[in-house]
Amino acid sequence: MSNVLDPKDWSAFRAFSHAALDDALDYLEGIRDRPVWREMPDDVQARLNEPLPVDPMPVEAVYRTFVESIFPYASGNLHPRFFGWVQGAGTPTGALADLLASTMNPNVGGRNHGAVFVERAVLRWFCELFGFSERASGVLTVGASAANLIAVLVARTRVLGVQVREQGITREGGRLIGYASSATHSCVRRAFEVSGLGSGSLRVLPTDSFHRVDPAAVARAIADDRAAGNRPFILVGNAGTVDVGAIDPLDELANLAQREGLWYHVDGALGAPAMLSASLAPRLRGIERADSIAFDFHKWLQVPYDAGALLVRDAELHRETFASSPSYLTRMPRGLASAQPWFTDFTIDLSRGFRALKIWFTMKEYGASGIGAAIEANVRQARQLGDLIDADPDFELLAPIGLNIVCFRYRRAGLDEEELDRFNDELVIALQESGEAVASSTTVGMHRAIRICIIKHRTTDADLVYTLETIKKLAHHTGTSKNPAV
Numbered sequence: 326m327s328n329v330l331d332p333k334d335w336s337a338f339r340a341f342s343h344a345a346l347d348d349a350l351d352y353l354e355g356i357r358d359r360p361v362w363r364e365m366p367d368d369v370q371a372r373l374n375e376p377l378p379v380d381p382m383p384v385e386a387v388y389r390t391f392v393e394s395i396f397p398y399a400s401g402n403l404h405p406r407f408f409g410w411v412q413g414a415g416t417p418t419g420a421l422a423d424l425l426a427s428t429m430n431p432n433v434g435g436r437n438h439g440a441v442f443v444e445r446a447v448l449r450w451f452c453e454l455f456g457f458s459e460r461a462s463g464v465l466t467v468g469a470s471a472a473n474l475i476a477v478l479v480a481r482t483r484v485l486g487v488q489v490r491e492q493g494i495t496r497e498g499g500r501l502i503g504y505a506s507s508a509t510h511s512c513v514r515r516a517f518e519v520s521g522l523g524s525g526s527l528r529v530l531p532t533d534s535f536h537r538v539d540p541a542a543v544a545r546a547i548a549d550d551r552a553a554g555n556r557p558f559i560l561v562g563n564a565g566t567v568d569v570g571a572i573d574p575l576d577e578l579a580n581l582a583q584r585e586g587l588w589y590h591v592d593g594a595l596g597a598p599a600m601l602s603a604s605l606a607p608r609l610r611g612i613e614r615a616d617s618i619a620f621d622f623h624k625w626l627q628v629p630y631d632a633g634a635l636l637v638r639d640a641e642l643h644r645e646t647f648a649s650s651p652s653y654l655t656r657m658p659r660g661l662a663s664a665q666p667w668f669t670d671f672t673i674d675l676s677r678g679f680r681a682l683k684i685w686f687t688m689k690e691y692g693a694s695g696i697g698a699a700i701e702a703n704v705r706q707a708r709q710l711g712d713l714i715d716a717d718p719d720f721e722l723l724a725p726i727g728l729n730i731v732c733f734r735y736r737r738a739g740l741d742e743e744e745l746d747r748f749n750d751e752l753v754i755a756l757q758e759s760g761e762a763v764a765s766s767t768t769v770g771m772h773r774a775i776r777i778c779i780i781k782h783r784t785t786d787a788d789l790v791y792t793l794e795t796i797k798k799l800a801h802h803t804g805t806s807k808n809p810a811v
């Protein structure tokens with residue numbers, strides 16, 4: 326047997342590939358007619374749990390197993406009625422771009438080749454969108470979790486100097502403290518854990534009735550920390566909180582960070598793409614004053630998983646946080662090892678895929694205006710859904726609608742609060758199991774909520790009406806017992 330892994334018969338492989346691509350396109354074209362989600366049955370799971378395949382198998386046979394045992398059990402986030410968590414749907418073009426990207430299969434850690442220049446181009450587009458200058462730096466990441474971590478590390482370099490890379494974090498000069506609201510995504514806490522700062526160094530501040538942080542409360546916490554000999558260094562604002570889509574007062578936070586000399590980071594994983602809509606952008610005023618912005622392409626920017634980004638106003642600080650120069654990565658004035666700076670100098674990874682291509686395709690095909698219109702439509706739909714819920718005595722809104730997320734619950738007479746919580750959790754599970762729609766659960770204030778995040782370009786107004794009707798039907802079927810089957 327030859328050790329060359331290319332097809333032995335290219336024309337057969339070509340025919341097979343074309344058929345697979347047709348299956349993929351059929352799948353995408355018919356996505357609305359499929360159940361939103363269905364669980365992978367036990368016997369299928371068991372079939373996948375096989376030993377390492379030692380002997381070769383024709384790719385056609387491997388593909389058959391994929392079609393039977395994997396393809397039907399997607400998580401459902403491409404479907405127009407998938408409203409769970411904050412999950413984008415991508416586009417058929419994005420999927421095609423991913424195929425082309427892995428066909429080129431470049432390592433985008435650095436060097437002098439096309440993919441590097443595409444990544445630079447897409448990052449420049451977003452620097453422009455957020456009002457960052459040509460001198461800013463950026464890097465594509467797995468997602469906003471990684472981007473938020475990198476931001477915390479750059480902020481750490483700013484306050485402790487580049488010697489922190491050698492010395493690690495010392496308590497000299499006081500314990501480093503960061504500030505964020507209680508509505509901040511858990512990955513910011515994790516960034517504090519992973520970076521060695523410790524989550525105890527993140528002050529978690531209360532929010533108002535709109536789930537926004539109160540800058541005066543942050544200012545008081547900073548003053549308290551200074552009085553106690555601690556060293557405030559970073560303030561994190563939210564452009565769209567994960568639970569309810571609230572936008573912190575970003576401009577006021579920028580004033581505060583400036584006055585206090587803190588690094589100002591904005592987590593825009595969910596909401597920063599709203600900058601693409603002329604009517605929504607004013608709500609993010611102040612984001613352009615951030616020292617760094619994390620955001621996601623795989624959510625509202627309609628790009629397939631995975632792709633997030635971090636932009637940093639001070640490129641040199643960003644570079645100093647990660648750059649290294651081992652001999653095997655020597656940079657050269659010409660040739661493939663040129664074209665500095667390299668992306669590996671701005672992130673944790675060396676080897677990196679060509680994430681930029683699916684972003685480049687998406688932004689060029691639909692334009693900022695096309696993506697912006699999809700975002701605007703979702704915000705309108707969220708308000709509309711809120712109105713429907715308000716008008717329906719069976720439902721109760723649990724949070725103001727800041728952007729594209731609607732948190733509510735089903736009200737059933739005769740249940741106490743604890744039973745209502747369980748009932749609504751059960752409704753979310755039943756909805757998922759029905760295959761009709763997917764919502765997720767969260768806690769808002771004191772209550773368990775049904776959470777609907779409208780983030781798909783495919784979602785129609787009728788999808789929302791249908792989803793509410795389905796929830797009602799399920800509520801009736803779930804019975805009136807005080808102990809729904811959980």
Ligand SMILES: *Cc1c(COP(=O)(O)O)cnc(C)c1O
Nearest residue numbers: 411468469470510566567594595
């Ligand atoms: C999704 C999300 C994150 C985490 O981003 P990933 O891309 O999932 O790593 C962080 N913050 C907010 C507000 C989010 O919505």
